[in-house]
Amino acid sequence: MISSIAELISDRIGAMPAGERRAAQTLIANYPLTGLKTVAEFSAAAGVSSPTILRFVARLGFQNYPEFQSALQDELAAQLQSPASRTLDPGSAGGAVSPMLEATLDNMRETFRHLSDKQLADIAARLAERRGKTFLIGGRFTDPLARYMAAHLAIIQPDVYHLAGQESIWRDRLIDMGKRDVLVIFDIRRYQDSLVRFAEKAHHRGVQIILFTDQWLSPIARFARHVIAGRTAVPSAWDSSAALFVVAETLIGAVTRQLEAAGAKRIRDLESLR
Amino acid sequence: MISSIAELISDRIGAMPAGERRAAQTLIANYPLTGLKTVAEFSAAAGVSSPTILRFVARLGFQNYPEFQSALQDELAAQLQSPASRTLDPGSAGGAVSPMLEATLDNMRETFRHLSDKQLADIAARLAERRGKTFLIGGRFTDPLARYMAAHLAIIQPDVYHLAGQESIWRDRLIDMGKRDVLVIFDIRRYQDSLVRFAEKAHHRGVQIILFTDQWLSPIARFARHVIAGRTAVPSAWDSSAALFVVAETLIGAVTRQLEAAGAKRIRDLESLR
DNA sequence: GGAGCGCTGTATCTTATGTTACGTATTTTG
DNA sequence: CAAAATACGTAACATAAGATACAGCGCTCC
Numbered sequence: 001m002i003s004s005i006a007e008l009i010s011d012r013i014g015a016m017p018a019g020e021r022r023a024a025q026t027l028i029a030n031y032p033l034t035g036l037k038t039v040a041e042f043s044a045a046a047g048v049s050s051p052t053i054l055r056f057v058a059r060l061g062f063q064n065y066p067e068f069q070s071a072l073q074d075e076l077a078a079q080l081q082s083p084a085s086r087t088l089d090p091g092s093a094g095g096a097v098s099p100m101l102e103a104t105l106d107n108m109r110e111t112f113r114h115l116s117d118k119q120l121a122d123i124a125a126r127l128a129e130r131r132g133k134t135f136l137i138g139g140r141f142t143d144p145l146a147r148y149m150a151a152h153l154a155i156i157q158p159d160v161y162h163l164a165g166q167e168s169i170w171r172d173r174l175i176d177m178g179k180r181d182v183l184v185i186f187d188i189r190r191y192q193d194s195l196v197r198f199a200e201k202a203h204h205r206g207v208q209i210i211l212f213t214d215q216w217l218s219p220i221a222r223f224a225r226h227v228i229a230g231r232t233a234v235p236s237a238w239d240s241s242a243a244l245f246v247v248a249e250t251l252i253g254a255v256t257r258q259l260e261a262a263g264a265k266r267i268r269d270l271e272s273l274r
Numbered sequence: 275m276i277s278s279i280a281e282l283i284s285d286r287i288g289a290m291p292a293g294e295r296r297a298a299q300t301l302i303a304n305y306p307l308t309g310l311k312t313v314a315e316f317s318a319a320a321g322v323s324s325p326t327i328l329r330f331v332a333r334l335g336f337q338n339y340p341e342f343q344s345a346l347q348d349e350l351a352a353q354l355q356s357p358a359s360r361t362l363d364p365g366s367a368g369g370a371v372s373p374m375l376e377a378t379l380d381n382m383r384e385t386f387r388h389l390s391d392k393q394l395a396d397i398a399a400r401l402a403e404r405r406g407k408t409f410l411i412g413g414r415f416t417d418p419l420a421r422y423m424a425a426h427l428a429i430i431q432p433d434v435y436h437l438a439g440q441e442s443i444w445r446d447r448l449i450d451m452g453k454r455d456v457l458v459i460f461d462i463r464r465y466q467d468s469l470v471r472f473a474e475k476a477h478h479r480g481v482q483i484i485l486f487t488d489q490w491l492s493p494i495a496r497f498a499r500h501v502i503a504g505r506t507a508v509p510s511a512w513d514s515s516a517a518l519f520v521v522a523e524t525l526i527g528a529v530t531r532q533l534e535a536a537g538a539k540r541i542r543d544l545e546s547l548r
Numbered sequence: 549g550g551a552g553c554g555c556t557g558t559a560t561c562t563t564a565t566g567t568t569a570c571g572t573a574t575t576t577t578g
Numbered sequence: 579c580a581a582a583a584t585a586c587g588t589a590a591c592a593t594a595a596g597a598t599a600c601a602g603c604g605c606t607c608c
Contacts, residue, residue, distance in 0.1 A: 010390035017555055022496065028388055029491050029503035033351045036310060039596060047496050049557045054597070065596060066564095076350075077307045100524045101386050105379055112375050141425055144418035151415055152512060236527030238426060242520050250374045253510030291585055313566060323587045328567070339566060340594095 019048045020056040032072045099235045104242050107231035111243040123226050124254035132180030137163040142186035152252045167194045179206030187218040212244045293322045294330040306346045373509045378516050381505035385517040397500050398528035406454030411437040416460035426526045441468045453480030461492040473497050486518045
């Protein structure tokens with residue numbers, strides 16, 4: 001059964017021509033606000049012409065544009081009056097989406113529950129104090145997380161390096177690492193031997209290791225100065241790195257805040273270089 | 275300090291003549307819906323004449339009725355986009371961590387609220403049906419997401435390619451792309467011209483584009499067959515890609531499920547190769 | 549490769565919305 | 579109690595909004 005206009009749209013969006021689909025996507029993207037504006041504004045936002053908007057509305061079954069707007073307003077009114085209806089009832093979902101989202105949200109809450117503010121502040125402080133270099137590395141599936149963090153950190157401070165490619169390539173970088181340096185490692189099951197060996201060698205050189213891992217803890221935890229254990233279980237064939245991703249973003253934000261003064265100048269300098 | 279229009283009204287309602295006060299009360303009674311309707315409807319609801327409504331609006335400091343409506347819409351937009359502001363208790367948080375987590379969780383809920391099961395299923399089906407090749411590419415900060423998704427998809431099906439490095443390198447890959455192929459693009463603010471140009475060219479070659487973007491929609495949405503608009507606002511200097519990350523994981527899970535039979539065999543084959 | 553169909557945008561028209569002018573009613577003040 | 583000022587509604591107006599007709603373009607299918 002189709003109750004809301006949003007559902008109606010996503011039900012029929014597949015059978016729409018390109019222009020009307022753009023209209024639909026624009027409306028859904030910030031629903032329902034765009035639909036409350038004038039046809040001209042709607043069409044401009046979607047990058048199509050006014051008649052396309054009107055055809056789109058007609059395809060949804062409305063006689064004219066005002067009727068469509070009234071329907072949106074009624075829906076909005078119902079929504080605003082009972083905020084409860086916004087927290088979606090579990091029954092309606094049914095599909096494969098909701099369980100995945102719910103599990104992910106739970107994972108994040110759990111991950112942060114086991115993570116004190118102080119711990120995060122300590123790690124952020126360590127990343128922000130620029131005595132030495134910062135290296136980041138990840139495993140097979142978590143390497144993108146290392147890249148993501150490196151991409152941000154490299155903007156607000158110098159000497160940030162993402163270790164990529166062949167194992168032999170990282171190993172050679174060990175020569176540059178010392179006790180003033182920090183190594184951020186992402187490693188979740190199944191833990192990679194190559195990463196463990198690398199971590200061990202770095203540890204022996206006095207490098208401080210910050211480890212992002214799952215709740216079962218990678219063997220690298222043994223060498224790590226700081227360990228962040230994220231929940232990874234979701235109803236999927238794969239483990240989820242989403243909780244670790246959010247921790248990474250939180251740290252990026254915290255480090256940025258600490259380097260505000262120096263960082264802001266650096267960002268301006270970078271902008272002017274582009 | 276007066277922030278919302280509702281506060282503004284209740285601040286001045288005492289100094290209003292009878293007719294305008296009725297208008298004010300009617301608006302407050304089911305705020306802000308009545309204000310989004312036409313002057314005629316508003317006046318009918320309040321039991322006064324149209325000019326009274328206009329005088330009421332003028333007294334609030336607006337130049338004309340449309341300006342008043344725009345202000346209401348903006349307010350509504352802010353409210354709908356961050357449900358957090360409606361529930362959040364300032365006391366519990368304190369530290370810098372919790373607001374970030376809360377915002378991220380809200381972003382995810384909001385993102386999925388605008389994303390129907392059917393839409394996700396359609397995209398997953400498109401990714402799972404292996405008529406052609408699958409290409410993934412991302413912007414400056416979102417490229418890791420493309421990598422993450424590519425790393426998973428490449429395991430369960432052949433012909434998955436992540437486009438990395440120089441722009442000139444991707445462009446050369448265009449020659450391999452046709453209408454049977456799918457291009458997954460991640461692009462959030464600030465949108466990259468190079469990516470837009472690339473998307474346009476791919477689109478002209480008939481490639482189906484699946485776009486991950488933010489709620490303001492990258493210009494690439496114009497060329498995209500499917501658009502996923504994730505919420506990115508967090509209390510940080512950076513935008514958050516976490517919501518898009520979770521959508522990506524959800525899709526990976528869905529595609530994996532669809533390819534279960536074929537995929538399981540492929541995974542076993544890969545395992546035996548390691 | 550060609551013919552047909554369908555989609556989209558430009559330009560025009562019509563509708564209805566917001567706005568203003570003015571006369572009447574009501575309230576307030578001297 | 580009278581007179582003035584303010585508030586309100588009716589009606590006419592101008593403007594901007596939505597609707598439509600039509601032509602061009604791209605796409606699909608034969």
